[in-house]
Amino acid sequence: MGQAEFLTLRKGAEVTGEVVDRRSRFIAQIAPVSSEAEAGSFIERVRSRHRDARHNVPAWLLSDGRERCSDDGEPQRSAGMPTLEVLRGAGLANVCCVVTRYFGGTLLGTGGLVRAYAAATQAAVAAARDAGDIVRMALVRRVTCVIPYGAYERVKRMVMDMQGRVKDSIFAKDVQMNCVFPSGSEGAFVEALRELSGGEELCIVGEPMFGEL
Structure with a gap:
């Protein structure tokens, strides 16, 4: 196993x-x-x-x-x-x-x-x-969210506070943040971002996969 x-x-x-x-x-x-x-x-x-x-x-x-x-x-x-x-x-x-x-x-x-x-x-x-160069591998979920520039630093801190990691960010009209969370812990972040946006769904959550955390 x-x-x-x-x-x-x-x-x-x-x-x-x-x-x-x-x-x-x-x-x-x-x-x-x-x-x-x-x-x-x-x-x-x-x-x-x-x-x-x-x-x-x-x-x-x-x-x-x-x-x-x-x-x-x-x-x-x-x-x-x-x-x-x-x-x-x-x-x-x-x-x-x-x-x-x-x-x-x-x-x-x-x-x-x-x-x-x-x-x-x-x-x-x-x-x-x-x-x-040593990394931890675990069951993870990728979470992608699109947010206004003004919320970037706050959301970045939220990711870290909720055990996640920002893999990369794409700065265009808005900011696309590509994050990874231990599988099961992404729900708290998604809910917190929903509250921050006044009920708007800003996240796309991927399927569980084995990857770098």
Whole structure:
């Protein structure tokens, strides 16, 4: 069964985190994916990018519960599993991470590898947070409303106060605001806008769909 709500990377984002341990470089690269095929394509892109690396360790997990990882030649459970566990611990889904290792000439042992692969992945997750590239996916409804210019700032605040988000606004003769709300919470906004307009219907409410909140 798929998750009702989860965190993932913004569409089109790719983030990187890197650690160095005894001259071995560990470069974690994370991208959003929506299927096993997309994960496979990302893994191949990273492998092509780092053909000269000793290892390219992949891990991915989807919102439907499917997940997979590989140690790519490293000792068993020293690379892929630590990478996957960091993704899980961050509450992420529909993501793929590939940690590239350039060998520095010193064996790190299983414990050292576990720490290094996990640290590189944690660095990439932190970079994604810092860049604002982590988004929440949930069951949402899109609400479009057309309002006078003079009401724009007030309605914008109403959207935020009622758990919504203004995706974009189109400024023409009037202002068209395209908003998204957690499914079930849009009713309060629609009713508040009806009261503000003296009973006029200003909103078009879409069907529930799974999307970025």
